[in-house]
Amino acid sequence: MTCEVLIVGAGPAGTVAARLLALAGIKVVLVDRVNIEQQKIGESLPGAARPMLERLGLVSWVEKSSSIVNKGNLSCWGGTQLVATDFIRDPYGCGWHLDRQQFDQNLRDAAEDAGALMINGRISSVVENSDGIQAKVGDQSITAQWVIDASGNSRFVASMFGVSKHRDVPLxxxxxxxxxxxxxxxxxxxxxxxxxxxxxxxxxxxxxxxxxxxxxxxxxxxxxxxxxxxxxxxxxxxxxxxxxxxxxxxxxxxxATGSYLDKVFGARWLAVGSAALSFEPLSSQGIYNAIYTGLRGAEAVKAALIDNDRSLLIQYGERIKSIRAAYNIAISGYYQQEQRWPEQPFWIEHQKERL
Ligand SMILES: Cc1cc2nc3c(=O)[nH]c(=O)nc-3n(C[C@H](O)[C@H](O)[C@H](O)COP(=O)(O)OP(=O)(O)OC[C@H]3O[C@@H](n4cnc5c(N)ncnc54)[C@H](O)[C@@H]3O)c2cc1C
Incomplete structure (x- = not known):
């Protein structure tokens, strides 16, 4: 089988990238072993995702996920009282609590609807040679010009290419x-x-x-x-x-440890979503980040593939670094707000400076 872009992993990052590339007329193969029966954690999507979903024509697909509106958060943090944050003050409005399995399935449907070919299976190897990228799924070979690593924390493609990953304090x-x-x-x-x-x-x-x-x-x-x-x-x-x-x-x-890759693209590969950069769930930014990097990463691959223009890849790499820096400040600040147990190992570890 041949395609222009192979995408490993059909979570939010991989499906968004697949949809964007397929809508641009690029031949995309998306591979994941999907088990729709298994209940999945990771359900909170902030309202800030709405403009991206609109741009990708995904709002109606998300609405099919029987999601419920999330009007705000309550937190007991740094004291004994519950403090409310009401999303009525948020310029993007309320967020969603999703049926996560159904949400991911709807995004896969939206990618297929745009023309991506979905294969239910697991990629067992990825190598780069003079023909481009060669991958294996079961006994089938796939030849592609580019590969996108959307395999979440397993970072399958990046690890095949020997790229190191860094992990924050274990969680x-x-x-x-x-x-x-x-x-x-x-x-x-x-x-x-x-x-x-x-x-x-x-x-x-x-x-x-x-x-x-x-x-x-x-x-x-x-x-x-x-x-x-x-x-x-x-x-x-x-x-x-x-x-x-x-x-x-x-x-x-x-x-649920936060982690990131040493580099997020190479000659013919690029990482999106958690594969590029993953956050602790306290941030509630994981799906947002997957959609955002799926979109920006796919645009960079499209420019490199069609126009031989690698400038968006470089911008993408810089953007990932700046997101990581902003995340470090935000998550450290949040952990610092809890000062009731300075002797407890959990708080000692999680209040350390992050690099
Ligand atoms: C406990 C917990 C709670 C969370 N809660 C939230 C939350 O409330 N809100 C939020 O925004 N985020 C949350 N997150 C984070 C969020 O789930 C992730 O950020 C998001 O799923 C990342 O999307 P992704 O597409 O990058 O990766 P994933 O959703 O992890 O998808 C990766 C896909 O790649 C596939 N794959 C891996 N290896 C291969 C291979 N070799 N071949 C083929 N396919 C492969 C996997 O099967 C998987 O389907 C939470 C995370 C955890 C751990």
Whole structure:
């Protein structure tokens, strides 16, 4: 199989890049092993994403995701009270709480609708040779002129090309779902001595519940009884997520450490989304960043491919560095606001300066 651009990973970054390139008449192949049955975490999309979604003709696709409006955030951080941030003050208006699996599927549909070819499978190798890029999916070979790494934190293409990645202080999460027993669907964050809790209302009267901490604490709370006991010690989160309403399925665990690549493009490859730069979920910027870098990255690849103009690639690399710098200031400032537990390992680690 041959194409002009191969995209590895069909999350928000890969699908946005695929749609933009396919709409420009470029032959795109998008590869991912998709399991629509599995519930997915990562649901909060800020209203600031709206202009990009409009530009990509994606608003109607997002609206099909049965998402609910997120009117604001509540946070218990630096004190015991819940402090509200109302999105009525935000120039972009309210955000969304998405059915994340459905949202990603709708973006894949939008990429296919624009003309991208979606292959359900996993890329097992990527090499560059005189013909361009050669990749393998199952026993099929794909030849492309360019490859976009949209493989999220696995950074599959970048690691095949030997590019180093840098990681911030470790952050892991334990998460589950529960029945939503309140009409208030705003996101709620609560800091505790060993980390922080998060919950948000979701479509279909569901609620996500997550605890973020260092790996040692996550190991202890993987035992569901310990998780429930820690939940009951919270001041607010336990009221939003009563233990009785929590799913009986085992708790899920995943890494949520912020990280970034040494370089985000090469002769015939470019990284977008979390593959280029990933943020801690406290920022709620991950999907926004995936859409933004998918869009800007695809524009840079398009200029290099069609006009042999590599200037947008260089601008893209600089932009990623400036986003990383702004993120470091914002996330450090937020962690610094919590000064109740200066002796606790979690807060010592997360209040260190980030580079
Ligand atoms: C616990 C947690 C909570 C979060 N909450 C939020 C939130 O509320 N709001 C927010 O904006 N962000 C949140 N995020 C971050 C957000 O989910 C990510 O930033 C976003 O998914 C990045 O999109 P992406 O397209 O870059 O990568 P992903 O969505 O990770 O997609 C990458 C895709 O690549 C595929 N892939 C990987 N390797 C291969 C391969 N070899 N071949 C083919 N396919 C491959 C994977 O299957 C995957 O589908 C959260 C993250 C975590 C960990």
């Amino acid at each position: 892991f999460t334990l998460y589950t779902w529960c029945k939503n027993s309140t009409v208030d669907t705003r996101s709620v964050v609560e800091a505790v001595p060993t980390g922080w809790w998060y919950t948000a209302g979701l479509p279909d009267e569901q609620r996500v519940l997550a605890f973020f901490s260092l790996p040692e604490q996550i190991k202890i709370l993987r035992d569901k009884d310990n998780f429930i006991s820690a939940l009951k010690e919270t001041i607010h989160i336990a009221n939003w997520c009563p233990a009785a309403g929590i799913s009986s399925s085992p708790l899920q665990v995943t890494e």
